[in-house]
Amino acid sequence: MKYALIDYTLHLADTTLILAQRNAEWCGHGPILEQDIAITNITLDLLGQSRNFYQYAASLIGHNASEDSLAYLRKEREFKNLLLVEQPNKDWGQTTLRQFLFSQFHFFLLEQLQKGNDTQLAAIAEKSIKETTYHVRWSSEWVIRLGDGTEESHQRMENAIEELWRYTDEMFTPVEYENESSVDFKELKTKWLNNVKKVFAEATLTIPENEFMQTGGKSGVHTEHLGYILSDLQYLQRTFPGATW
Amino acid sequence: MVNTATIEEAKIRALLETVKDPEIPVLSIIDLGMLREIKIKDDKIEVVFTPTYSGCPATDMISATIKMVLQENGYSNVKITSVLSPAWTTDWMTEEGKKKLKSYGIAPPNPKQQVCHQELFLPDEAVQCPRCDSWNTHRISEFGSTACKALYQCDDCKEPFDYFKCH
Numbered sequence: 108m109k110y111a112l113i114d115y116t117l118h119l120a121d122t123t124l125i126l127a128q129r130n131a132e133w134c135g136h137g138p139i140l141e142q143d144i145a146i147t148n149i150t151l152d153l154l155g156q157s158r159n160f161y162q163y164a165a166s167l168i169g170h171n172a173s174e175d176s177l178a179y180l181r182k183e184r185e186f187k188n189l190l191l192v193e194q195p196n197k198d199w200g201q202t203t204l205r206q207f208l209f210s211q212f213h214f215f216l217l218e219q220l221q222k223g224n225d226t227q228l229a230a231i232a233e234k235s236i237k238e239t240t241y242h243v244r245w246s247s248e249w250v251i252r253l254g255d256g257t258e259e260s261h262q263r264m265e266n267a268i269e270e271l272w273r274y275t276d277e278m279f280t281p282v283e284y285e286n287e288s289s290v291d292f293k294e295l296k297t298k299w300l301n302n303v304k305k306v307f308a309e310a311t312l313t314i315p316e317n318e319f320m321q322t323g324g325k326s327g328v329h330t331e332h333l334g335y336i337l338s339d340l341q342y343l344q345r346t347f348p349g350a351t352w
Numbered sequence: 353m354v355n356t357a358t359i360e361e362a363k364i365r366a367l368l369e370t371v372k373d374p375e376i377p378v379l380s381i382i383d384l385g386m387l388r389e390i391k392i393k394d395d396k397i398e399v400v401f402t403p404t405y406s407g408c409p410a411t412d413m414i415s416a417t418i419k420m421v422l423q424e425n426g427y428s429n430v431k432i433t434s435v436l437s438p439a440w441t442t443d444w445m446t447e448e449g450k451k452k453l454k455s456y457g458i459a460p461p462n463p464k465q466q467v468c469h470q471e472l473f474l475p476d477e478a479v480q481c482p483r484c485d486s487w488n489t490h491r492i493s494e495f496g497s498t499a500c501k502a503l504y505q506c507d508d509c510k511e512p513f514d515y516f517k518c519h
Contacts, residue, residue, distance in 0.1 A: 233436065
């Protein structure tokens with residue numbers, strides 16, 4: 108039971124950390140200043156959430172585990188983040204679509220965790236859901252703006268859907284450590300799909316049918332991208348163990 | 353009835369009034385509504401506070417400052433506890449805090465029920481310009497210089513300003 112909770116908490120921590128790291132790549136490169144600030148603000152929220160999850164996981168693990176050791180010193184195969192969040196930024200369309208697909212899911216997940224049987228996860232969820240509400244709105248607006256925008260922006264959104272859709276089902280496919288969790292994956296998927304359909308309709312975008320769905324991230328089997336992210340993220344602590352400033 | 357614990361608590365509260373948010377130095381943690389409780393048992397003091405945004409970089413500094421201020425004033429046995437639930441909300445900001453924000457040039461948060469929902473492409477929330485008091489303003493960006501702010505501009509005096517957004 109305790110191990111499942113640790114793994115599940117690490118899954119939440121890794122997912123929010125890796126998405127934060129991906130979004131942070133936009134820092135200084137956003138299409139306009141206000142949106143550069145927006146995406147990095149979202150990064151900061153996600154990083155804060157991941158710190159809360161890591162701190163909780165560290166307290167469950169005990170010994171000398173800390174939020175830093177969990178984020179900086181675990182190997183690729185130990186990371187349990189969703190495959191979706193490690194996918195490259197590519198263009199603004201793919202970045203905002205990735206954020207949209209994730210935030211819509213994250214919102215309903217946090218809603219459930221808030222009422223779940225683990226009080227600390229519930230507390231973190233209660234705090235995080237407020238920020239996530241902003242992320243949902245911001246990313247939904249971008250999907251509509253670009254999908255229902257110019258021919259070029261529409262095409263790019265179609266390409267992004269082509270690229271990312273196959274990673275969405277992983278969110279609703281429980282792995283071993285999720286078997287005992289109180290999350291209702293079926294309800295989660297229904298609510299998520301409902302909202303995605305609504306936004307896609309307004310964005311004149313279509314949901315792919317019968318696409319092959321890729322899973323694996325939650326149990327440590329990642330796409331080739333995660334290794335590169337971690338070598339950036341962990342470089343300093345690997346080179347100068349214990350470095351502080 | 354006054355006992356020593358309440359006197360001590362009042363003293364500590366006064367000291368905590370000097371702990372400011374490093375990002376918005378006119379606001380103390382009490383103005384922000386971050387202070388939840390002061391627990392005193394013999395010479396042990398526990399300060400319980402609620403962080404504002406999950407990723408706010410000021411949180412670690414605030415908790416270090418609390419410790420430092422109390423130690424400088426002779427309280428050596430201090431424990432800082434951060435609690436996440438109930439989650440902090442801008443509704444906890446004091447009226448005094450809102451006044452200070454406004455005179456600092458940041459529009460204070462509107463009551464919460466107005467904007468915390470998921471509807472898309474809503475008209476901008478009506479926010480009063482902290483400089484000329486005009487309501488003729490528009491939102492430039494939902495995200496501003498820190499996690500807690502949005503960026504607005506006044507259409508009368510033309511000044512851009514920060515709005516401490518509802519949370």
